[in-house]
Amino acid sequence: MKVLGINTSPRKESNVRIALETALKALEAKDVECEIVDVNAMVISPCQGDNYCKEHESQCALNDDMVDIYEKIEEADGIILASPIYFCDVNAQAKAVIDRLYSYFMDETYQELFSSKKVSIIATHGAAPLEAFESSLNTQMAAFQVLGFQPGDILALNDNNVPGSIKDKAEQLKQASELGEKLL
Template sequence: MSKNILILASSPRKGGNSDILCDRFLRGAQEAGHKAETIRVAERQIGFCLGCDHCKRHEGACVQHDDMAEILKKMIEADVIVMATPVYFYTMNAQMKALIDRTYAHYTEIRGKEFYVILTAADSSLDMMTRTVESFRGFFVCLDDAVEKGVLYGVGAWARGDVSKTPAMNLAYEFGRSA
């Protein structure tokens, strides 16, 4: 059965290690017959949540008029959501965190989704990635019927392209095919 897959690639470094793994996931998903799309979060205008609760008083309408409404609609429509980030100081980058916080207006509508997490980091220790993964799990636990399908660790990848020499490449493709 074909699925609607949304890949949220948050790295500001276009063509970097996170993007490389997202592209591999995308290729696997498309070759398996899934409808898949990548949104480069860093190329979109997404303001941080103001905590004003305007959205709660106005049927989910945010006071900010940026790209988040479109992205949120796609998240609600997706069957599978891939959230990819480079690891900065052992957590997700600011672009991904802003996106997660801005789901507040409609997060109760992001239900029944399968999630994959893609992390890239210079550090090669998987244990040190725990904080980052737990940050994503903190988001997932707030969503109804969210299912974590896999975490992909593109570790030991400092320079652009380093991840291409790691087993994460094959796993990204296989995750995409099996999504």
């Protein structure tokens, strides 16, 4: 079994990446093979909305690092998207990846492939109340569901402005670990 962690934070000592690593550790303890892709270090252009994919068996016209992510998503049994909250939503790096998944939209073969894969989302944020962006995270999860994925957990972890500060938050790390354990 394989799980793909998609980290979209651009920061060193990223809190959401630490939470993601914690979730994956719980899966590795169950002999699940885990991998993290760091989206900020990759070249992922925004979807051009050209519908090229609709005429080319879900292949995107753009030839960039998203090609690697497509491959890894197709191979994985589960996915964890880990994003910081920027202005009450996932960040632009995360949204670029989600939009590029449009190439799979309405393709029954991929709907079928994804129907056995679960997606969970981890977000870290600074100080805003969860109500400020709960609906945004539900919307991003809905995008995965439209493509056929099974919805997993959504976890938002507050008070994480200082890089690495989540390391001192045992309860939040426990929640991340539980999210991982429940994924598969």
